[in-house]
Amino acid sequence: MNEAINNGNTRKVRNLADAIRRVRTGETERSDVVVELGDAEKARLDLLGEELTAVFADVPSDNETFIFTVANSTPARLWIDMTSFVVMGRDHRTYRFLKDTRLGRTVILESTDIAAVADCITNYVAERIIERERAIEGDWLVKRVTGDVPSRKNRAGQIIAAATSLQDRPNLGWTVAMVLMGVLIGASALFAWAWIQIG
Numbered sequence: 001m002n003e004a005i006n007n008g009n010t011r012k013v014r015n016l017a018d019a020i021r022r023v024r025t026g027e028t029e030r031s032d033v034v035v036e037l038g039d040a041e042k043a044r045l046d047l048l049g050e051e052l053t054a055v056f057a058d059v060p061s062d063n064e065t066f067i068f069t070v071a072n073s074t075p076a077r078l079w080i081d082m083t084s085f086v087v088m089g090r091d092h093r094t095y096r097f098l099k100d101t102r103l104g105r106t107v108i109l110e111s112t113d114i115a116a117v118a119d120c121i122t123n124y125v126a127e128r129i130i131e132r133e134r135a136i137e138g139d140w141l142v143k144r145v146t147g148d149v150p151s152r153k154n155r156a157g158q159i160i161a162a163a164t165s166l167q168d169r170p171n172l173g174w175t176v177a178m179v180l181m182g183v184l185i186g187a188s189a190l191f192a193w194a195w196i197q198i199g
Contacts, residue, residue: 041088042076048086048095049078051118055125065128080121081128084108097121 049056049070056068067079078086084099089110095117097109109120 041092042070042072044088044092044095045070045076045078045086048114048117048121051114052121055118055122059125059129063129063132065132066125080124084124086117086121097124 071077099106
């Protein structure tokens with residue numbers, strides 16, 4: 001019975017099955033919209049990835065820093081490395097190049113221009129490669145000075161011997177030790193002075 005008489009007024013009886021059907025239909029429609037938006041975001045990130053195909057191919061094979069993959073997450077992300085990625089903005093047209101740091105998430109670039117975002121990512125990758133090479137060269141130089149490695153050739157095939165003269169100096173070890181000792185004594189004196197002032 002769909003209608004009932006109550007104090008002379010006609011009112012509709014609530015049907016739980018109809019309400020459940022309406023709620024499920026609404027949820028399905030919303031889910032379809034979310035899926036379509038997610039697919040659209042992933043498609044835009046795939047386009048950005050295609051813009052960067054040549055850049056990704058030029059990265060040295062021994063450099064495992066970069067990921068270069070579109071993750072099927074919510075939201076979809078184009079990962080550049082372990083800390084930087086691209087997501088789509090709220091308008092689903094703006095690319096947001098983000099980086100996670102110790103101080104929080106930083107926006108490197110936010111733009112609707114796919115070419116500008118691709119250029120920014122290309123520069124970022126180049127900077128990271130140069131930073132890595134400098135770190136490797138720094139480690140090698142320390143080992144070279146301490147005598148842990150004989151000699152090494154760079155990419156051009158020339159022998160790198162910039163630190164040979166430093167290694168040949170007999171008093172270099174003592175000089176470094178004395179400098180470190182002076183820093184330690186100075187830090188101790190400063191700590192003692194601060195302790196006295198506080199106390």
